[in-house]
Amino acid sequence: MFGSAMDTELVHLIVGEDEHQRRLEFDRKLLCAKVPFLQAMFNGHFPASDGEAHLPTDRAGAVEQLLSILLYDAEAGIARLPHAGGRSQDGESWNPFELYALARKWCLLGILDEIMDTLLWQHFWNEELPAVAFIRETYDRAPGNSMLRKYVLWAVRFARGEGIPCGGEQEWREFLEDYPDFEKDLQETVPTQELDPRALLNRCEFHLHDAENPCRGRRLYNRRIQ
Numbered sequence: 001m002f003g004s005a006m007d008t009e010l011v012h013l014i015v016g017e018d019e020h021q022r023r024l025e026f027d028r029k030l031l032c033a034k035v036p037f038l039q040a041m042f043n044g045h046f047p048a049s050d051g052e053a054h055l056p057t058d059r060a061g062a063v064e065q066l067l068s069i070l071l072y073d074a075e076a077g078i079a080r081l082p083h084a085g086g087r088s089q090d091g092e093s094w095n096p097f098e099l100y101a102l103a104r105k106w107c108l109l110g111i112l113d114e115i116m117d118t119l120l121w122q123h124f125w126n127e128e129l130p131a132v133a134f135i136r137e138t139y140d141r142a143p144g145n146s147m148l149r150k151y152v153l154w155a156v157r158f159a160r161g162e163g164i165p166c167g168g169e170q171e172w173r174e175f176l177e178d179y180p181d182f183e184k185d186l187q188e189t190v191p192t193q194e195l196d197p198r199a200l201l202n203r204c205e206f207h208l209h210d211a212e213n214p215c216r217g218r219r220l221y222n223r224r225i226q
């Protein structure tokens with residue numbers, strides 16, 4: 001429908017800084033309907049003017065990936081994005097830490113659950129557990145109460161029980177020097193029973209939604225195993 005362009009108001013997100021800055025264009029109605037955080041920016045609660053909103057601390061590639069799913073491909077979801085170690089290498093691999101941080105900032109609870117499901121699914125599928133580099137990045141970038149932290153703690157507990165090494169000794173020593181509370185977190189956060197967290201995809205263990213809200217992640221999981 002060419003005529004519909006008349007009804008479309010375009011807005012721009014100016015993402016990143018300096019040579020990394022990019023200008024991304026979106027349909028205002030669609031963007032605001034999907035991301036209330038951005039709607040608030042365009043409605044004047046945050047600095048935004050002339051249909052432009054500035055996101056200097058975000059990375060354009062990550063913003064583009066997240067919005068491509070939210071606005072145009074919600075049915076396929078995060079799982080559609082190319083991932084490290086996957087078969088599809090069309091385009092940039094999604095970075096769970098980066099998208100998780102962005103979804104947290106934008107308060108997209110359904111997407112946070114979906115990120116966790118996709119990550120668990122990919123680790124399960126690749127027979128992979130979080131290694132120390134992954135754990136370090138989680139501690140660097142995800143807060144203590146996040147599901148990403150919970151996942152790595154459960155995974156390390158499981159790996160130790162099974163005698164699976166999660167990285168080299170030197171790497172671990174350095175990580176524990178930087179994060180001396182890790183062992184305490186491990187004792188305090190996880191259940192005494194050792195469980196493979198990747199096998200818990202069909203539960204809501206790493207989800208943030210409450211019982212009143214539908215489980216978006218489980219819906220995707222159920223569809224995939226049918």
Ligand SMILES: [Zn+2]
Binds near residue numbers: 215
């Ligand atoms: Zn759930």
